[in-house]
Amino acid sequence: MCGATPGASADCAGRGYVHGYQGREAARLDDQASALLDLLHDGIKYPAGSSVLEVGCGVGSQTITLARHSPDARFTAIDIARDSLAAAKHRADLAGLANVEFRHADLYSLAGNTATFDHVFVCFVLEHLDDPVGALQLIGGLLKPGGSITVIEGDHGSAFFAPDSFAARAAIDCLAELQRRAGGDAMIGRSLYPLLTAAGYASVSVRPLFVYADQSRPDLVDAFTIRTFTAMIEGVRESALAAGLLNADEFDAGIADLYRTAEADGVFCYTFFRAVATARADETGAAT
Amino acid sequence: MCGATPGASADCAGRGYVHGYQGREAARLDDQASALLDLLHDGIKYPAGSSVLEVGCGVGSQTITLARHSPDARFTAIDIARDSLAAAKHRADLAGLANVEFRHADLYSLAGNTATFDHVFVCFVLEHLDDPVGALQLIGGLLKPGGSITVIEGDHGSAFFAPDSFAARAAIDCLAELQRRAGGDAMIGRSLYPLLTAAGYASVSVRPLFVYADQSRPDLVDAFTIRTFTAMIEGVRESALAAGLLNADEFDAGIADLYRTAEADGVFCYTFFRAVATARADETGAAT
Numbered sequence: 001m002c003g004a005t006p007g008a009s010a011d012c013a014g015r016g017y018v019h020g021y022q023g024r025e026a027a028r029l030d031d032q033a034s035a036l037l038d039l040l041h042d043g044i045k046y047p048a049g050s051s052v053l054e055v056g057c058g059v060g061s062q063t064i065t066l067a068r069h070s071p072d073a074r075f076t077a078i079d080i081a082r083d084s085l086a087a088a089k090h091r092a093d094l095a096g097l098a099n100v101e102f103r104h105a106d107l108y109s110l111a112g113n114t115a116t117f118d119h120v121f122v123c124f125v126l127e128h129l130d131d132p133v134g135a136l137q138l139i140g141g142l143l144k145p146g147g148s149i150t151v152i153e154g155d156h157g158s159a160f161f162a163p164d165s166f167a168a169r170a171a172i173d174c175l176a177e178l179q180r181r182a183g184g185d186a187m188i189g190r191s192l193y194p195l196l197t198a199a200g201y202a203s204v205s206v207r208p209l210f211v212y213a214d215q216s217r218p219d220l221v222d223a224f225t226i227r228t229f230t231a232m233i234e235g236v237r238e239s240a241l242a243a244g245l246l247n248a249d250e251f252d253a254g255i256a257d258l259y260r261t262a263e264a265d266g267v268f269c270y271t272f273f274r275a276v277a278t279a280r281a282d283e284t285g286a287a288t
Numbered sequence: 289m290c291g292a293t294p295g296a297s298a299d300c301a302g303r304g305y306v307h308g309y310q311g312r313e314a315a316r317l318d319d320q321a322s323a324l325l326d327l328l329h330d331g332i333k334y335p336a337g338s339s340v341l342e343v344g345c346g347v348g349s350q351t352i353t354l355a356r357h358s359p360d361a362r363f364t365a366i367d368i369a370r371d372s373l374a375a376a377k378h379r380a381d382l383a384g385l386a387n388v389e390f391r392h393a394d395l396y397s398l399a400g401n402t403a404t405f406d407h408v409f410v411c412f413v414l415e416h417l418d419d420p421v422g423a424l425q426l427i428g429g430l431l432k433p434g435g436s437i438t439v440i441e442g443d444h445g446s447a448f449f450a451p452d453s454f455a456a457r458a459a460i461d462c463l464a465e466l467q468r469r470a471g472g473d474a475m476i477g478r479s480l481y482p483l484l485t486a487a488g489y490a491s492v493s494v495r496p497l498f499v500y501a502d503q504s505r506p507d508l509v510d511a512f513t514i515r516t517f518t519a520m521i522e523g524v525r526e527s528a529l530a531a532g533l534l535n536a537d538e539f540d541a542g543i544a545d546l547y548r549t550a551e552a553d554g555v556f557c558y559t560f561f562r563a564v565a566t567a568r569a570d571e572t573g574a575a576t
Contacts, residue, residue, distance in 0.1 A: 157452065158557070160445045162478045191450045193502040194553035208500045208557065214481040216493060265482035269446070269496065271557065 034223065037065045039209050040123070040152055040272060048072035050118040053142060055107050056080075056125035060088030062152075066121060067097045076117075078105040107135060115144050115279075123152040126195070130183035136199035143279040149201065151275045152209075155189030158271035159229065161261040168261075171233050171254025174240035181243075192275035201277035209272040215264055225268040230258040322511065325353045327497050328411070328440055328560060336360035338406040341430060343395050344368075344413035348376030350440075354409060355385045364405075366393040395423060403432050403567075411440040414483070418471035424487035431567035437489065439563045440497075443477030446559035447517065449549040456549075459521050459542025462528035469531075477561035489565035497560040503552055513556040518546040 044066070046052050050073045057063045057077035067075050077100055079085045089102045107125075120139050126132040139149060156176050161168065176186040188195075196204045213220045234255055240246055246254070261268045332354070334340050338361045345351045345365035355363050365388055367373045377390045395413075408427050414420040427437060444464050449456065464474040476483075484492045501508045522543055528534055534542070549556045 155448070157448050160443070160475075160478060162482060164445065164475065187448075187452065190448060190555050190557060193504065193555055194450060197503075197553070205504060206500065206502060206555075208498045210496045210498050210559070212494065212496045214494060215485075216481065265485070267478050267481055267494075269478060269559065271498070 036211070036224070036228070036272075037062075039211065040274065041065050041069060042209075044069060044121075044150065046070040046073035046119055050074070051076070051116065052119045052121060053117040053139075054078070055120060055122045055139065057085070057088050057102070058124075059084050060091045062121070062123045063088055063100060064091055064095050064097065067092065067100045068095070071099060073099065073119075075100040076103060077101070078103045078107070078110075080104070080106045107138065110142060111138050113142060115142055115147075117142050118144055118147050120147070120149045122149065124154065126151065127153055127179065127186060127188045128182070128184040132185070132188065132195050133199045136196060136201070140200060140279045145279060147279045149196070149275075149277050149279065151192055151196065151277075152272060153189040153192060154270070154272050155187050157187040158189065158269075160269050161258075162265070162267040163257070163260060165254070165257035165260070167250060167254040168257035169254070170246060171240075171251055171258065174243075174245045174251065175233055175236045177245055178236055178239055178243065189271065189273035192273050196275055196277045200280055202280045204275060204277040206273055206275045209274055211268075211270045211272070213262075213268045214266070221262045221266075221268070224270070225262045225266075226259065229268065229270060230255065230262075233258060324499070324512070324516070324560075325350075327499065328562065329353050329357060330497075332357060332409075332438065334358040334361035334407055338362070339364070339404065340407045340409060341405040341427075342366070343408060343410045343427065345376050345390070346372045346412075348379045350409070350411045351376055351388060352379055352383050352385065355380065355388045356383070359387060361387065361407075363388040364391060365389070366391045366395070366398075368392070368394045395426065398430060399426050401430060403430055403435075405430050406432055406435050408435070408437045410437065412442065414439065415441055415467065415474060415476045416470070416472040420473070420476065420483050421487045424484060424489070428488060428567045433567060435567045437484070437563075437565050437567065439480055439484065439565075440560060441477040441480060442558070442560050443475050445475040446477065446557070448557050449546075450553070450555040451545070451548060453542070453545035453548070455538060455542040456545035457542070458534060459528075459539055459546070462531075462533045462539065463521055463524045465533055466524055466527055466531065477559065480561050480563035484563055484565045488568055490568045492563060492565040494561055494563045497562055499556075499558045499560070501550075501556045502554070509550045509554075509556070512558070513550045513554075514547065517556065517558060518543065518550075521546060 040062070052066070052070070052073050052075045054063055054066060054075060054077040057079050060077070063075065063077045077088060079088070082104055085102050085104055092100050092102070120143055122139065126135065129135050136149070143149065156172055159172055179186040193204055193206045211220070211224055213225045215221065237251055240251055241248055260266060328350070340354070340358070340361050340363045342351055342354060342363060342365040345367050348365070351363065351365045365376060367376070370392055373390050373392055380388050380390070408431055410427065414423065417423050424437070431437065444460055447460055467474040481492055481494045499508070499512055501513045503509065525539055528539055529536055548554060
């Protein structure tokens with residue numbers, strides 16, 4: 001659920017990451033987080049004393065909520081982008097959170113580390129990776145036997161709306177295509193069960209988190225339909241035009257139709273997926 | 289969520305209905321109901337002594353559950369198809385239900401009747417009508433002031449799955465196109481809020497009912513992915529081919545890919561929408 005902003009992150013392109021840590025993107029992620037935190041984090045509370053790794057914390061959009069909801073757990077939040085990490089740390093300081101340690105690290109550099117975490121939290125990260133099963137296996141090696149992983153991803157193929165619009169779907173497809181070209185998968189949400197199963201986790205359980213926004217929920221229309229989803233699609237305008245996926249009129253018509261779904265007779269639907277699974281005792285360890 | 293079976297119902301084609309009350313279709317609707325009743329009917333309980341109209345009861349797939357869940361309410365179930373009604377009555381008798389009266393009636397023939405019902409229940413009916421707002425207004429005239437309407441509809445545009453498949457989406461589109469040609473709308477679920485609002489109802493509240501089927505829920509995969517959804521799409525094969533929407537190889541490839549989503553690494557997602565709204569005291573009455 002991150003805007004695909006190819007080129008924003010040249011230092012990690014080799015990993016297939018397409019992160020957005022520019023200022024405007026960070027603001028969008030904040031909007032997204034404030035509208036969705038209740039939905040995404042509902043019921044997530046880690047036990048006192050447990051150690052939790054957040055992979056790809058970005059600017060801390062999820063980290064702050066994670067740490068607040070589980071004040072007696074110890075969090076280690078990693079990201080490959082130093083400026084994102086600095087922003088995340090600043091926010092954690094402002095929030096007075098003392099239970100988060102931020103570390104500059106690439107997930108792949110952790111391969112071979114011992115299994116020291118009780119839980120891992122991964123949100124909006126797998127969508128950017130060209131080998132999500134490999135990443136999940138690597139994470140399994142960082143988990144103590146029986147430890148849990150929580151994965152949250154969006155799925156842009158789950159978006160539908162009224163009035164329906166071919167142009168809007170074409171604009172959404174631009175983001176999915178750009179993300180695909182960068183090695184990611186904007187439709188990964190639906191696949192969490194097979195991915196975690198293929199990576200050797202046990203007790204995989206997936207919960208769809210449905211966002212439904214109509215005018216009985218004007219705050220959600222504003223926060224999600226306009227400021228999260230439509231803003232995210234708008235964010236790839238230049239990249240989509242540069243790639244020749246649509247011309248400017250076509251793209252702008254799609255964006256106009258997305259805004260149209262926020263009007264009095266409009267409806268917007270989107271599904272996030274949250275999976276929880278357990279590291280198998282016989283399959284954890286970085287060597288697997 | 290009814291298979292579009294054009295021609296099956298010549299006597300009501302003028303109304304834009306596309307009902308499926310052939311034997312095989314009735315069996316499919318039974319499978320559908322048994323898998324989905326818990327989801328669709330969760331929390332629906334009408335007060336003792338209240339009078340409830342079910343519009344378009346068909347073979348009674350919803351009627352039996354409605355009447356069981358509210359044993360002290362009185363139900364009137366109408367349908368325009370005499371053989372469906374007979375089947376529904378037979379099922380109600382077998383279930384020992386004494387609180388349902390079945391009546392042969394076309395919704396439109398009720399226009400001008402006095403407002404005698406406390407509640408109306410309408411499931412998988414609006415999708416077949418060329419003027420759903422008009423139908424909802426007519427129903428409003430049958431409701432006592434302040435009475436409630438419950439509407440349930442599917443939305444075939446909400447279906448997505450893993451592995452994704454262009455062929456499967458093309459086969460689904462056949463059903464949607466056939467339903468459109470018959471005057472209906474297979475994507476009506478997302479529009480319940482604007483439709484009920486346009487029809488003058490108050491306090492419109494829509495709840496998405498998400499069906500998520502992966503191999504952690506094999507019974508649901510069998511009952512929904514295979515026996516409800518895929519069977520429904522398969523049911524329009526001859527009509528789709530006759531209409532030239534796809535050729536046989538294309539259609540069959542789509543069906544094969546839908547079955548593929550029921551395998552070990554497959555996932556299938558679909559959303560029903562349930563709306564509840566209140567008849568406005570100043571807008572009810574058949575004359576409006």
